[in-house]
Amino acid sequence: MPPHDRLDLARVLLARAVDDETLVRKVRSDTDVADAIVGFHAQQAAEKLIKALLVARGVTFMRSQLRGRGTTRSGPIRGPRPGRTAQSVDRKPDRGRARGAKS
Numbered sequence: 131m132p133p134h135d136r137l138d139l140a141r142v143l144l145a146r147a148v149d150d151e152t153l154v155r156k157v158r159s160d161t162d163v164a165d166a167i168v169g170f171h172a173q174q175a176a177e178k179l180i181k182a183l184l185v186a187r188g189v190t191f192m193r194s195q196l197r198g199r200g201t202t203r204s205g206p207i208r209g210p211r212p213g214r215t216a217q218s219v220d221r222k223p224d225r226g227r228a229r230g231a232k233s
Contacts, residue, residue: 140186147178
């Protein structure tokens with residue numbers, strides 16, 4: 131991938147990491163939001179920051195992506211897929227208790 135394309139992808143990943151961090155900062159003290167949700171978005175922010183750094187430096191790494199139930203596909207990161215703005219995932223309601231919830 132040419133250096134300017136790598137930097138563009140790194141900027142996209144950085145912007146998405148900032149979005150996750152913003153969400154974490156806004157909901158971390160909300161007792162109606164489960165710890166698992168806050169932790170998930172904190173982890174996502176960290177992962178996107180690491181990926182942005184690796185992409186900017188030209189480091190090739192493997193990606194694994196959810197493809198339906200229980201299946202994964204791995205391959206090297208080459209850049210965003212055309213026409214794709216967000217990953218689609220199966221969404222299931224959080225079954226854990228929210229922080230501060232009373233039994």
